[in-house]
Each structure stands twice: as C-alpha cells, then as structure tokens.
Amino acid sequence: MNFGLLDWVVVVAYLAVSVAFGIRAKRYVENLDGYMVAGRRVGASLGIATFVATEIGIVTYVYFGELGYLAGFSAFFIGILTMIAYSLVGRTGFIIEGLRRHRVMTIPEFYELRFSRGARLLGGTLLFLSGVLNMGIFLKFDGIFLSEVMGYGPDAVAAIMVLMLLIVIAYTVLGGMFSIVVTDYLQFLVLSAGMLIATVAILLRMDVSSIGLAVTSSLGVAGVDPIANPRFGWIFVIWILLSTLAAGALWQPGTSKALASENPAVAKKVFFWTGLTFAGRAIIPMFWGVAALAYFGQGQESAAAMPRLLGQIVPSGFLGLLVAGMLAASMSTYSAYVLAWSSVLARDVIACTRRNDLPDRTVITITRIGSVLVGIFLLVFGLWYQIPDTAFQYLAVTGSMYISGALTCVVAGMYWRKANLVGSYAGLSLGALAPIGFLILEKFRDALPDYLLFMTDVNVAGLLSFLLAGGGMVIGSLATQRLAPPTHLTVTEEQ
Amino acid sequence: MTSGTVFWLAVAAASAILFFGIAAVVSIYGLRDLRRLLGGADKAG
Numbered sequence: 001m002n003f004g005l006l007d008w009v010v011v012v013a014y015l016a017v018s019v020a021f022g023i024r025a026k027r028y029v030e031n032l033d034g035y036m037v038a039g040r041r042v043g044a045s046l047g048i049a050t051f052v053a054t055e056i057g058i059v060t061y062v063y064f065g066e067l068g069y070l071a072g073f074s075a076f077f078i079g080i081l082t083m084i085a086y087s088l089v090g091r092t093g094f095i096i097e098g099l100r101r102h103r104v105m106t107i108p109e110f111y112e113l114r115f116s117r118g119a120r121l122l123g124g125t126l127l128f129l130s131g132v133l134n135m136g137i138f139l140k141f142d143g144i145f146l147s148e149v150m151g152y153g154p155d156a157v158a159a160i161m162v163l164m165l166l167i168v169i170a171y172t173v174l175g176g177m178f179s180i181v182v183t184d185y186l187q188f189l190v191l192s193a194g195m196l197i198a199t200v201a202i203l204l205r206m207d208v209s210s211i212g213l214a215v216t217s218s219l220g221v222a223g224v225d226p227i228a229n230p231r232f233g234w235i236f237v238i239w240i241l242l243s244t245l246a247a248g249a250l251w252q253p254g255t256s257k258a259l260a261s262e263n264p265a266v267a268k269k270v271f272f273w274t275g276l277t278f279a280g281r282a283i284i285p286m287f288w289g290v291a292a293l294a295y296f297g298q299g300q301e302s303a304a305a306m307p308r309l310l311g312q313i314v315p316s317g318f319l320g321l322l323v324a325g326m327l328a329a330s331m332s333t334y335s336a337y338v339l340a341w342s343s344v345l346a347r348d349v350i351a352c353t354r355r356n357d358l359p360d361r362t363v364i365t366i367t368r369i370g371s372v373l374v375g376i377f378l379l380v381f382g383l384w385y386q387i388p389d390t391a392f393q394y395l396a397v398t399g400s401m402y403i404s405g406a407l408t409c410v411v412a413g414m415y416w417r418k419a420n421l422v423g424s425y426a427g428l429s430l431g432a433l434a435p436i437g438f439l440i441l442e443k444f445r446d447a448l449p450d451y452l453l454f455m456t457d458v459n460v461a462g463l464l465s466f467l468l469a470g471g472g473m474v475i476g477s478l479a480t481q482r483l484a485p486p487t488h489l490t491v492t493e494e495q
Numbered sequence: 496m497t498s499g500t501v502f503w504l505a506v507a508a509a510s511a512i513l514f515f516g517i518a519a520v521v522s523i524y525g526l527r528d529l530r531r532l533l534g535g536a537d538k539a540g
Contacts, residue, residue, distance in 0.1 A: 042528070042532060043527075043528035043531060043532070044524075044528070045520075045521050045523075045524035045525040045527070045528050046525045046528035046529050046532065047528075048517070048521045048525070049521050049522070049525040052518075052521075073499070073500060073503035073504075076503050076506055076507065079510060080506070083510075185525050185526070185529050188518070188521070188522070188525070189522055192515065192518040192522070195514075195515075196515060199511065208504060209496055212496040212497075212500040212501075212504060213496065213500075215500065216496075216497055216500060221499075224497065224499030224500055224502075224503060225499065273517060273521075276513055276517060277513065277514045277517050277518070279506075279509075279510035279513060279514070280510040280511055280513055280514025280515070281514065282510075283506065283507050283510040283511070284507075284510065284511055284514060286507075287507050287511075
C-alpha cells in the first residue's frame with residue numbers, strides 16, 4: 001500500500017474545497033447563457049486556465065504515458081503537432097472567430113444557420129455519439145491510474161470509478177458552466193502542482209541519461225524516429241495533423257471555452273496561449289511513461305506502468321498532493337465533457353426533432369438529465385468494453401467519427417460559397433463511415449476477407465474518414481447545385 | 496546517448512518550461528479574471 005493517512009487527509013480536504021466551490025457557484029447561474037457558456041464574460045487568463053484544465057484529465061496522463069512506455073521518445077512528435085495545430089487556430093482565428101461571431105453555443109447550431117435544421121440534427125447526433133463513445137473509456141483509465149498510484153491494485157478499479165462519477169455529476173448538474181469555470185481555476189492550480197511533483201520526483205530518483213539509454217536499448221531506432229516506429233508512420237502523422245487541427249477548432253468541450261469568451265479577440269488569445277501549453281500537456285506524461293520503461297523494462301501492462309512508477313517513487317504526503325492534482329484534472333475534464341455532450345443532446349438532437357425551439361428551462365432540465373444518463377453510460381461502457389490498439393488511437397478514431405465531417409461542413413460552410421445541404425449530409429455521413437466500420441470490423445478481424453483487412457488498421461480508418469468527408473462535401477455539393485441551391489450566412493454580430 | 500535522444504530530451508525540457516511558465520502567469524492573472532466574473536454575475540443576479 002503506497003497511500004498513507006497524510007495522503008488521505010490531503011485528498012479529502014481538496015475534494016471538500018472543490019465541491020464547496022462548485023455548489024457555491026450555483027447561485028451565479030441566472031439563465032441559459034450562464035448555464036452553457038458562463039454568460040460569455042470569461043477573460044483571457046481564466047479562459048486559458050479552464051481550457052487547459054478541461055483538456056487535461058487522468059485519462060490524458062494515462063494515454064500519453066502509455067504511448068511513452070510503448071513508443072519511447074518517438075511519441076513526442078504528437079505533442080509538437082498538437083501545439084502547432086492549436087496555436088495556429090488561435091493565431092489565425094480559423095473557424096473559432098466565425099463561430100464566436102455568430103454567437104452559437106454548439107457546433108451543430110452553425111449547420112442550421114448555413115445548411116438546414118436537418119443537417120443540425122444529423123451533425124448533433126453524430127457529435128453526441130462520437131463524444132460519448134470517446135469519453136466511454138475515461139472512467140476506466142482513471143480507475144486504473146488511481147488504483148495503481150495508491151497501491152490498491154486492479155480490485156479497486158470499479159469502486160474508484162463509481163466514486164469519481166458521483167462527485168463529478170453532482171457539481172456539473174448543480175452548476176453548469178459557471179461552476180465549471182470557477183472550479184476549473186482551482187483545479188488548474190492543483191493539477192499544475194501535481195504535474196510538477198511527479199516530474200521532480202522522477203528527475204530526483206532517476207538519471208536522465210539512463211532513461212535515454214533505456215529507450216534506445218529497448219526500442220532501437222523506433223524509440224526516437226516516429227516514421228520508423230511501426231505504431232506510427234506517415235499515414236498516422238498525416239491523420240493526426242488533420243485531426244488535431246480539426247479538434248483544435250471544433251471539439252465541443254474545448255470550443256465551448258472559446259464561445260464563453262468575452263469577444264472573438266479574447267477567444268483567439270485563449271486558443272493561442274493554451275496551444276503553447278499543449279506540447280507539455282502531451283510530452284510531460286509521455287516522459288513519465290518513458291521513465292517507467294527505463295525503471296521496469298518492457299512487459300508491464302502498458303496503461304498501468306507509468307502510474308505504478310509514480311506510486312513507487314513519490315514520497316508519502318506528496319503522493320496525496322499528486323492524487324489531488326490528478327483528481328482535479330479529471331473532475332474539470334468530466335464536468336466540461338458531460339456538460340458539452342448533454343447540451344448537444346438537448347439543443348441539437350431532442351430540440352431539433354421539434355418544429356419550435358424549446359424554452360430555456362426545458363433545455364436546462366434535459367441537459368441535467370442528459371448529464372446523469374451520460375454518467376451511467378460511462379460506468380457501464382468502461383467496465384465492459386475492451387479497447388482496440390492504444391487508448392490514444394481509440395480516442396483519435398472515435399473523435400474522427402465527428403470531427404472529419406464537422407471540419408468539412410464548417411470550413412466549406414464558412415469559406416466555400418458552393419457548399420450546400422446535400423454536400424453537408426454527404427460529408428457528415430461519409431466522415432463517420434470509416435471510424436464506425438473500424439470499430440465494428442476490428443472485432444471480427446480473424447473472420448474478414450483479405451480485401452477488408454485494411455479497415456482494421458486504426459491509422460488507415462482515421463485518415464480515410466477525412467478523405468471521405470471532404471470528397472462527400474465537394475462531390476455532393478457540385479453535383480446538386482441546381483437541385484439544392486446553396487444558402488448563405490447573413491448573421492454578423494459583434495466584432 | 497544518440498543525437499535523436501538528446502534532441503527529444505531538449506524538446507521535453509523546452510515543453511516543460513513553456514507549460515509551467517504559462518501556468519504560473521495564468522495562475523496570477525486568472526484570479527483577477529475570476530473576481531471580475533463573479534462580481535459581474537453578482538450584479539446580473
């Protein structure tokens with residue numbers, strides 16, 4: 001057992017303060033804007049803190065740590081690509097500036113402005129499915145991480161999953177985005193401290209040059225060259241470049257941070273500076289994973305190696321701070337993600353099946369019920385589903401189910417006058433086809449004929465989703481210009 | 496150590512400095528933004 005009484009005191013004190021903050025923030029939720037996008041009054045520094053806190057959860061540490069353990073330094077390029085993609089979005093305002101200007105709360109709302117209510121319903125349904133499938137493994141990986149760090153082993157995973165879910169659902173349902181913004185700031189401070197503790201503990205206990213030597217002796221050139229590494233290669237590099245660029249602008253939990261900004265200029269600033277932290281967000285936990293490779297050697301369960309290392313080398317007392325930091329990271333991620341997907345369910349799926357808009361109070365009620373249902377799904381799915389390949393690749397391919405079509409529809413909708421309704425349906429549907437095909441076919445890999453085996457390669461399926469979505473939009477639009485003449489955006493509000 | 500290893504270790508060090516540096520600045524100015532946000536919400540409510 002790694003976890004002492006002092007560690008428990010630190011964790012319980014942190015949880016009490018955090019939940020008190022969330023519940024106290026409830027009194028600031030005065031209307032739908034307050035609930036969904038914090039009244040659009042979030043300044044740049046607070047926006048960066050909440051964005052970073054949202055995009056770092058325990059699952060982030062686990063999947064990047066797993067990549068570091070399996071692929072060595074060659075995985076680090078993912079952090080560089082992510083930093084470039086997000087900073088580019090922030091510097092140019094690519095997509096996010098237009099979305100903020102049109103004052104939409106969710107991405108599918110834009111489909112209705114540019115294409116039709118039907119496109120919003122299709123896009124909202126795909127976004128919701130992609131989002132909850134993507135999030136489906138979060139709880140399980142959190143359970144693995146905490147049980148290993150605390151020294152309880154695999155038997156405690158299910159109990160930790162239930163406990164975490166109850167805490168997060170409580171303050172997400174009670175407060176919405178306002179409580180998320182308030183608690184995110186606190187969680188940003190604690191998670192940064194936790195990351196610092198883990199990094200310093202590794203550097204104090206292990207020699208950097210021995211870590212470097214362990215990678216080259218275990219993995220050879222594949223440990224430093226992503227093109228030579230069989231897990232990656234050119235197809236993976238191109239897919240991840242497209243995927244991070246699209247996710248940077250269009251992944252609802254992150255984009256909602258931009259939509260909550262004071263104005264479009266602040267939204268760009270938030271994205272640019274957050275983007276610069278994203279190299280560290282990936283590479284720091286990858287380095288922990290590389291250290292686990294040097295400490296244990298190959299042969300450990302890949303997702304558990306890094307947390308097992310931290311559990312063994314971080315001293316008591318600091319371990320409590322580390323776990324509080326990791327819990328902070330996850331609570332902010334869950335609350336933002338649960339709110340994002342349940343608000344899409346309420347506004348872009350259920351409301352779009354009706355002729356008239358639903359009242360604000362009904363939308364908030366549906367969003368709260370949706371939050372609870374999403375939480376229950378996470379628990380059941382996490383306990384039952386076995387992921388294919390690495391956790392990072394699973395998350396990227398389920399994300400591509402939505403963002404490939406979304407990138408096509410929003411880019412074409414904003415920047416291409418010939419984009420029309422048929423193109424939007426084709427882009428959204430075809431973009432989802434390859435990832436769904438992969439998730440189903442890889443379960444029957446042994447029974448598939450040779451000509452379909454390429455679809456069980458996660459990297460091929462991911463890249464194919466973008467090619468199909470783009471092709472569907474261009475061909476669908478050009479072939480039906482007379483049948484479905486394009487409609488154009490007329491809404492322009494604040495600058 | 497190979498040149499590839501040295502390169503990636505340097506990248507890791509630069510990324511960590513950038514991350515923790517931005518985190519330090521945002522921690523200070525974020526508190527100011529938070530006070531302003533809650534003050535505004537009080538007036539609105």
